Amino acid sequence: MEASIRGQRVYGSVEYVGSHSQEVLASLWDGLKAEITFQVRLYRQNRGFFAFIGDRLLVERRVSQIAYFDFFENRYKIQRDGEPLGEYAAEAEFLDSFFSLASVELGKIEPSGAQNHYLLGRVRMMPVKIIAPLNIITLFSSGTAFTTPWIEAKLKAGVEEQ
């Protein structure tokens, strides 16, 4: 998880490092789809008297990527939020792209106040994207979807990346 600030704009990057690569590839070769959802939140810290009410959520972005294997073209394809994102012939290249979310913009803040802000991110991984209404089984089976804990990345004034 990385947080960066360029000018006044805050960006977050997330990379999922898990053990699901082979599971994803296997489901793609079976003609199924895999889905990964990145959830990134920008928070501002509440200090002083109001600290007890918790930090304030400023922005939340949720990006879903769906991968499938195109048997006609022998390529891995990724769609982000329904739009084509890329086509990959090589597995490694595809996996890198699928498991990462690069520089998603989260909004503007004053760079001088960057030390009061931080990002939280997590990933929900479905090696097999289960279609509706079959997806109701995800409510009862823990083996169909995995959600990582929230990971924090701090923003610092004058620092491009952490």
Next chain:
Amino acid sequence: MRLFQSSTTSVGLLVLILIFILLIALIVVFSQQILVNLAGVDEQANIVVYVVAIAFPLILLGLIVFQIIRLIRERATSKPGSRLKTRLIIFFMLIALLSSIPQALLSVNFINSAINFWLEARLGDALRGGLSISLEYYRGTVENLRSFNQSSLMPFVLQDLDRNPERLWKNVRTVNSEVQFIQIFAEDGSEVLFRGDQEGRLRNLVRFDELTGDLPKEDREDVSILRNASVYELGGRQYTVVVGRLMPEDFDNKARRLTESLEIFNQLNRYKRLFRLVLVFFYFFFSFPIFLLSILVSFLLTEEIIRPIVSLEEATRRVAEGDFSFRILHRSADELSHLVGSFNRMVSELSHSREKLRQSEKISAWQEIAQRLAHEIKNPLTPIKLSAQRILKKYAASPQTESEEFQKVLEASIPAIVREVDNLNDLLVEFREFARLPMPRLQSIALRELVEEVAEMYTNLSANVTIDSSHISEDSLIRGDPNQIKQVFANLLRNAIQTMPKGGEISVRSAVVNKENRRYCRIWIKDSGEGIPEEIRTRVFEPYFTSKRQGTGLGLAIVERIIFDHDGNIWFETQEGVGTTFIIDLPLG
């Protein structure tokens, strides 16, 4: 006293019907939309759904537990109808259970059959076969373009590039008819030649250096294009030759649908056991609140059913205890309502008969007293009177030898004895009349004529009193004995006049009323007298009760008896200082 039926049950039923409709709507929305989104990452939305999904049956369950506790307490206190209520609720619950069990079995069986039918092995084979054929066709086309573009024939074909491009295209089509266009680029990326279908033409090349081998399929709205590029050297110059083919229309869509169908099939196949369990769970998840709702409805319906029965039981008990004022109200128009109506009529008639009997007993008792009184008093009265008269006569005929004092006493006493004996005699005559009051000879009487006849006699008694009978309809007819009814009006008018020593107005009016399925003529006799004091109101109709110095106390008792003998009713409304209105109901003539 009356038992009023509460509308709580109807409101409760209405609320339950609304909840039922809401539940159906929730099920539809839940199954169509929410379930689809449940697998998303929006946990807050999921929490709301979970809360609603769990809270709703819990609330219903809580209401049922409350009703059960109430029923147990009712049984413990032996509340009327509690046993019948328990039995009915158990019956309702059994009916709900018996009807839902076959439905559940049928539904689960149907789900199993449907899943098995969808996942039939032949369907999977067909889908995989279809995809395999599509792939074979696609790859065959790609391979064909590649092998043609890299074949040893191509350099010979390309020799016509400068000399005769048309022959070049003709030769290409002759060698491989599947090629639908050819496009040749010079080293700098500029197009040298294009022949064939314009749809396949590459325009605005950005990365010319990537133009080699099997090119990625180009997808357009209604067509997709396959291309292969090879580099050839002719006369010391390099050319990139692109040959291609337009895929049959809709090939992509059909291939995509085939792929998606296979994906669904594979998913169902992979998760079918879990999915089956989840479906069964959801079936019960949705059915359970409906089952609970039906039990709750059974509680309210039972309440509705037993209410009139309990009321009847309560009313019967009260009537048996002697309270004949008990009535039951029932709004609906069903058989129970008719039963309640019949019961009310029965109690009313019973009450009427009882009152009649009581009145008869009272009258008989007074008759007996009056007869005995008259007999006992009247016998000695005549000799007393005769003796007094004889003394007076003897004294008047004798010489004036007696003392003046004896004379004075005798002259004063004897007339007093005679007068008092006369009064006593009148009283006894009236008593006897009361006791011997004959049964009425009923006939149709014109009310207004009768009232006017009586009023005329009494108008002369007091010049200051006016009697207005103009509000009695000309055609008002009552059924009664004319002499006795005359006596009723005579007594009432005389009483009214006596209550207005300074004069006033007496008005008599009438109207037709319906009472317990009978039509009566209601007559109001209203005076503007002093009114009846509250402490004597209950004794007004008692025989021998009077508030006047000269009254016998039998006037109103006779009136009440006559009205009673005519199957009528009499009562009064009074206000001190304002006046009194006697109201009489008599059967119509």
